[in-house]
Amino acid sequence: MPPARDLLHWYDRHRRILPWRAPAGETADPYHVWLSEIMLQQTTVAAVIPYFRRFLSLFPTVDDLAAAPEARVMEAWAGLGYYARARNLHACAHAVAALGGFPHDIAALRALPGIGGYTAPAIAAIAFGVPAVPVDGNVERVTARLFAIETPLPAARRMLTAAAARLGDDADARARPSDFAQALFDLGATICTPRRPACALCPWRGACLAQARGLAGELPHRPAKAVRPERHGRAFHLADRDGAVLLQRRPPHGLLGGMTELPGTPWRETPWTDAEADRFAPLPAAWRPLGEVRHVFTHFALTLEVCAARCPEIPTAVLEGRFLRPAGALDGEALPTLMRKALALAAGDD
Numbered sequence: 001m002p003p004a005r006d007l008l009h010w011y012d013r014h015r016r017i018l019p020w021r022a023p024a025g026e027t028a029d030p031y032h033v034w035l036s037e038i039m040l041q042q043t044t045v046a047a048v049i050p051y052f053r054r055f056l057s058l059f060p061t062v063d064d065l066a067a068a069p070e071a072r073v074m075e076a077w078a079g080l081g082y083y084a085r086a087r088n089l090h091a092c093a094h095a096v097a098a099l100g101g102f103p104h105d106i107a108a109l110r111a112l113p114g115i116g117g118y119t120a121p122a123i124a125a126i127a128f129g130v131p132a133v134p135v136d137g138n139v140e141r142v143t144a145r146l147f148a149i150e151t152p153l154p155a156a157r158r159m160l161t162a163a164a165a166r167l168g169d170d171a172d173a174r175a176r177p178s179d180f181a182q183a184l185f186d187l188g189a190t191i192c193t194p195r196r197p198a199c200a201l202c203p204w205r206g207a208c209l210a211q212a213r214g215l216a217g218e219l220p221h222r223p224a225k226a227v228r229p230e231r232h233g234r235a236f237h238l239a240d241r242d243g244a245v246l247l248q249r250r251p252p253h254g255l256l257g258g259m260t261e262l263p264g265t266p267w268r269e270t271p272w273t274d275a276e277a278d279r280f281a282p283l284p285a286a287w288r289p290l291g292e293v294r295h296v297f298t299h300f301a302l303t304l305e306v307c308a309a310r311c312p313e314i315p316t317a318v319l320e321g322r323f324l325r326p327a328g329a330l331d332g333e334a335l336p337t338l339m340r341k342a343l344a345l346a347a348g349d350d
Helices: 004-014 030-039 045-058 062-067 070-077 084-099 106-110 119-128 137-146 157-168 171-175 177-190 274-278 327-332 337-349
Strands: 230-239 245-249 288-296 301-310 322-325
Touching: 004 171, 004 177, 030 045, 030 084, 030 119, 045 070, 062 084, 070 084, 106 119, 119 177, 137 157, 137 177, 157 171, 157 177, 171 177, 230 337, 288 337, 301 337, 322 327
Parallel strands: 230 301
Antiparallel strands: 230 245, 245 322, 288 301
């Protein structure tokens, strides 16, 4: 079993400086820990940092976040993706504010909206010093290599979680659970990387079975990626005489729930003909094709055709359930990346 003290000694010298991390020797703010962990789900550190800083400027405390309108939270989240996280974030803020603060134990944390089997021990360990080893992708990789676990994911997950827990049983790990959890994250992110791990720099290289067997770059084994299905849609960019753009909100639940979008067709497996798509246009018009934008979601890839038209004055009937926004004021809208791509295409046509 690799000694925790070796990893902690390495961490004390090489820890990453991150905006949500407390300085060495200080206690982490649970609000910062929770916010960062939710944002980091399926998202890189580099992408999260500016969003994290913006959230703190808009919502300095969990009570401020709870008091904010959901639409404001969604606007601040726009572009970060996986928008159910933002809705759960807001719901969780309400629950925490009602409790008077974050609970300290794993079970109570896991009962909160949007906090699952990884996030609860991560918050407990980092913010409250609970002896627990949260297992994210970095920790899975480190553990698979240390113990040369060749069972492919996801079947290996239970085995990897048990092995990671044994790492945390070390007395030095239990004495510094916050630092130990973050040291594992940093080891996986900077040394024990998915490709070409820097084994020569690893504080645990002498105890790593995969390194000894020449398997470090191969583990953990993963199943072959399934072919991502293709879907097609059409969006309609309708502007009035002043250039204000017609927008609408998606239903509150489901993919991109509650976000702002251009009116358009549903998304389906086959491309739309003009006659089919025009039935979903906000009004009959000479729609000009502007081109296509591509966006890759978790489970499918979308090709969205963008068409444009102008109407000097948009009829009241068209505005029912929709709204106009000046082209120069769109940054304040909860626009997902897909719609920002479509609007950028339309802006280039002006």
